[in-house]
Amino acid sequence: MKMVRFYDSVEDSLLRFAVIISKTGDKWVLCKHRERDTYEVPGGHREPGEDIETAARRELYEETGALTYTLQPVCVYSVADAGEPDAQESFGMLYFARIETFEPELHSEIEKILLTEELPNRWTYPEIQPRLLAEAHRRGIL
Numbered sequence: 016m017k018m019v020r021f022y023d024s025v026e027d028s029l030l031r032f033a034v035i036i037s038k039t040g041d042k043w044v045l046c047k048h049r050e051r052d053t054y055e056v057p058g059g060h061r062e063p064g065e066d067i068e069t070a071a072r073r074e075l076y077e078e079t080g081a082l083t084y085t086l087q088p089v090c091v092y093s094v095a096d097a098g099e100p101d102a103q104e105s106f107g108m109l110y111f112a113r114i115e116t117f118e119p120e121l122h123s124e125i126e127k128i129l130l131t132e133e134l135p136n137r138w139t140y141p142e143i144q145p146r147l148l149a150e151a152h153r154r155g156i157l
Contacts, residue, residue: 017142018097021150025091025106032107033071034058034144035086036151037079039114042130046078048139049126055139056147058107067108078125080118087111089151094143109147111156 035057037044045054057078061070068086075081089111093104121128129135138144151157 016097018095018102019143019146020093020095020104022091022093022106025093027067029106030067030091030108031061031105032058033061033067033074033110034092034107034147035071035075035110035112036089036148036157037075037081037084037112037114039117039130042132043134044079044081044112044114045129045131045135046125047127047129049124051139053137053139054129054135056144057112068110071108071110075112075114076118077123078121079114079128080121081112081114081116082118083116084112084114087156089154089156092147092150109151111151 037057046057047054057075059074061067071086075084087110089109091106092109093106095102095104
């Protein structure tokens with residue numbers, strides 16, 4: 016089981032991931048990876064030498080084809096294995112994007128994007144992603 020925690024900030028060098036909760040109009044923007052049959056929030060690893068916001072913008076473009084959008088930070092999150100006394104936290108930055116326009120074709124490992132009013136039941140990371148959405152809602156972002 017995964018333990019998810021939330022922070023206002025951490026040392027920048029600890030941030031390894033950027034995850035972007037996204038909407039276009041009143042619809043959620045979710046991704047379906049080519050090798051999975053589940054859905055996920057856009058996001059991914061920070062590349063060497065990349066600042067975390069640049070990572071978020073790159074991942075949002077790669078995974079959704081977003082061309083014009085607003086991006087705002089929500090909070091820092093961490094994930095660790097629950098029940099392990101010395102489990103290391105892995106940190107990421109959570110963002111919210113309101114997407115206005117998309118590129119017509121995806122050029123990544125993402126098979127398709129899903130625009131939906133209802134969140135899916137089949138998440139790629141079911142112990143993490145619903146908690147990220149709940150925290151963004153709790154903070155008044157959604």
